[in-house]
Amino acid sequence: MDKEEIYLKLIQKFGVETQSVVAVEELSELQKEVCKMLRKIGNVHNLAEEIADTLIVIEQLMLIHNCESEVALLKAQKLQRVYERYLKNEM
Numbered sequence: 001m002d003k004e005e006i007y008l009k010l011i012q013k014f015g016v017e018t019q020s021v022v023a024v025e026e027l028s029e030l031q032k033e034v035c036k037m038l039r040k041i042g043n044v045h046n047l048a049e050e051i052a053d054t055l056i057v058i059e060q061l062m063l064i065h066n067c068e069s070e071v072a073l074l075k076a077q078k079l080q081r082v083y084e085r086y087l088k089n090e091m
């Protein structure tokens, strides 16, 4: 079973609203781990765990809202734009 099938099963079982709430919760958990790393009380394993959780919920959000292609395009455009600003010393 591929990850998209697993995501669809989760979304069908728990619903869009619950999976959206879980996404917000996971984003918050990642914020907390990033703060712990900055405070020198975190560890890379816990950070990696929250990054993995966050990627999973982000992929579910893209599936729910059918915007994976748009996200990929915007990501490429934004990365290019920030690199151009970097080259021009505008940041």
Ligand SMILES: [Mg+2]
Binding pocket: 026, 029, 049, 050, 053
């Ligand atoms: Mg988590």
